[in-house]
Amino acid sequence: MSWLYLRKFTLIALGLVLMVFAGVSFFESRHLKEPVVLSRGVTQVKKLSAYFPGVKGTISDSNIYVLEGAKPGGTILILGGTHPEEPGSRLTTWILTENAVADQGRVFVINSANRSATTVTRLGGGYPPDFTIHTKWGEQKFRMGDRWSNPLDQWPDPEAYIHYPSRQELAYVDIRNLNRAFPGRANGTLTEKTCYALIQLIQKEKVDIVIDLHEAELQYPVISTIVAHEKGQNLAAMASMMISGTEGFSIGMEYSPPALHGLSHREIGDHTQAISLLLEAPEPFLDATRGRTDRRLLLEGKDEFVVKAGKHGLLFEKMDENGWPIEVRVGRHCSTILQILELWSEENPEKSVIVKGVPRYAEVIEKGIGNFLHDPAKADPKRVYYE
Amino acid sequence: MIITILYYVLTAYIAFLIVWNLLKRKKWQEEILYIIILMPFLLRLFRLK
Numbered sequence: 001m002s003w004l005y006l007r008k009f010t011l012i013a014l015g016l017v018l019m020v021f022a023g024v025s026f027f028e029s030r031h032l033k034e035p036v037v038l039s040r041g042v043t044q045v046k047k048l049s050a051y052f053p054g055v056k057g058t059i060s061d062s063n064i065y066v067l068e069g070a071k072p073g074g075t076i077l078i079l080g081g082t083h084p085e086e087p088g089s090r091l092t093t094w095i096l097t098e099n100a101v102a103d104q105g106r107v108f109v110i111n112s113a114n115r116s117a118t119t120v121t122r123l124g125g126g127y128p129p130d131f132t133i134h135t136k137w138g139e140q141k142f143r144m145g146d147r148w149s150n151p152l153d154q155w156p157d158p159e160a161y162i163h164y165p166s167r168q169e170l171a172y173v174d175i176r177n178l179n180r181a182f183p184g185r186a187n188g189t190l191t192e193k194t195c196y197a198l199i200q201l202i203q204k205e206k207v208d209i210v211i212d213l214h215e216a217e218l219q220y221p222v223i224s225t226i227v228a229h230e231k232g233q234n235l236a237a238m239a240s241m242m243i244s245g246t247e248g249f250s251i252g253m254e255y256s257p258p259a260l261h262g263l264s265h266r267e268i269g270d271h272t273q274a275i276s277l278l279l280e281a282p283e284p285f286l287d288a289t290r291g292r293t294d295r296r297l298l299l300e301g302k303d304e305f306v307v308k309a310g311k312h313g314l315l316f317e318k319m320d321e322n323g324w325p326i327e328v329r330v331g332r333h334c335s336t337i338l339q340i341l342e343l344w345s346e347e348n349p350e351k352s353v354i355v356k357g358v359p360r361y362a363e364v365i366e367k368g369i370g371n372f373l374h375d376p377a378k379a380d381p382k383r384v385y386y387e
Numbered sequence: 388m389i390i391t392i393l394y395y396v397l398t399a400y401i402a403f404l405i406v407w408n409l410l411k412r413k414k415w416q417e418e419i420l421y422i423i424i425l426m427p428f429l430l431r432l433f434r435l436k
Contacts, residue, residue: 008410008418015422022426023435030435120436152434288407 009367029129030119030150030275032143033085033375034387036065036094036111039357041101043068045385051204054186059153060118060194063385065097065109067355071096073105074344074351075210076149078337081112082178082264084145085122086215087131087298088281088329091142093213095334095372096358104345105353108205112192112387113212114178118143126296132207133326135370137378144298148176154190162235164188166261179212182267202272208351209235209275209344212264213333216284218306218315225252225335227278229269235347237279239339247335247361249277249328279336281329289314299326322351330363336381395432402428 038045049056080093093111112118121127121144127194131274131377132139151157155177161175162168164185174180176191202210209232216223230237233255240253256265256276268276284290284306285298291305302323310319338358345352361374374385402425409421432436 004413007415011415013420015426017428021427023430023433026430026436075404123436151431152436155391170407366414 023197024193026127026354029121029143030152032130032141034142036063036378036385036387037098037374037379038065038133038385039067039097039099039101041067041355041357042097042383048194048197048201052186052193054193055190058190058193059119059150060114060190060197062110062112062115062194062198063387065111065385067100067102067107067109069104069106069354071104071352074339074348074353075106075108075205076206076252076344076353077110077207077210078314079110079113079198079210079212080263081110081118081145082114082212083147084114084118085127085147085286086141086213086283087142087144088215088283088326088333089213090118090145091110091133091326091330091369092333092337095330095364095369096337098374099357099359099372100355101357103354103356105351106205107353108201108207109327109353110198113171113198114149114191115387116149116190116194117176117178118145118151118387120146120152123145123151128293128294128298131295131298133299133370133373134368135373135375139376140370140373144157148173149178150192151176154288157230165260168259168261170262175230177215177262179214179264182262182264185269192294199268199271202268205207207272208353209277209340210264210268210272211287212276212278212280214267214280215286216280217286218282218284218317218319219289219309219317221288222252222254222308223280223282225254225280226340227263227265227280229276230268231254231364232275232277233239235275235340238343239336242343243336243339247339249361251332253335255270258301277340279333282319282324282333283329284319284324288369301325301329314344318337327366327368328361328364330369331359333362334358334364335361398428398431402432 046064080090184192226236265278
């Protein structure tokens, strides 16, 4: 063998070694099992395919945790992981599924609304593949996730994405964005099928309110707010006032734009009987001007470059050296959900949804998220599910 | 589904062309460049990323 070919095969072998390391990391990240230790309030665990068989056997066949109270009442659906790169959303649903107990009404919780998007991070973004929450019993690892479904599950993207049924042209990549594909369609892409399945769930279970949990960059104007469909404007406005007065943080309220299609707060309200609300908490990790994109930034929400952007008036939310730690973001979601349920139950006593066991903002900050996660090794294996 | 399969076929074809070109290069800098370019194609073909 000539020297030339010996060199070539040596370089190829080195390249393969690098690829194997990367490949193992990607594979492990995609198949990381995230345990959920069911709260005693969870009475059933269903699959999304129970509402639309089109997602059966696909990665989108997410778990649905059902909490049923002894007394009849209303029905609430809480969506976590619509955009899994916003971890405050999924962690809030973890706190709910591991701690909440419904006294009246029903609460449906989905921790991974777009499960495919939990299995990949932004291509070329250098994002951490996972992050860890410290608990009293050890550590629990979660997948980082992305804003869009994994291209391994839905590929290729079209040149132009025409939203169904509005025919509005959206960014091509948003054909894999769960929050641009509602109400979905039975014979569409995997993301559209997932949205369609969620719509079927909302209709069949006669859901009264859908709360979609998100986080946003501070350079995005829709932040620290409740985005409400027309049907939910009064509820959202009241919740905003009550939270700002009693919970120790402020949250605004915005109208869902009628002409912007595909979003949960627009399409769920338009296509089902449910009130649709979307909650946004600040996440500096997503800001374009951030520094090192690592687990620390994800969890602590501290970044000197985002602080500097704030000094130049480029942010829509305050940002200082304290940052936006994950406890603050999750605490905001917990309290906002509780306030919405309390106000809804006051106004609609026959459709009350009364939930216990969920910590409020101050308690999440004081005790940390890990305090509300339970040890799967010590739990009854029948009460442990995996995302 | 048919379009997806066609894209995988295209990916395999381009990966083959990259390897073919890699074998024809004379400079080691270009060989490294081709190996780096090849990785995302293989990762997609093996359904890893």
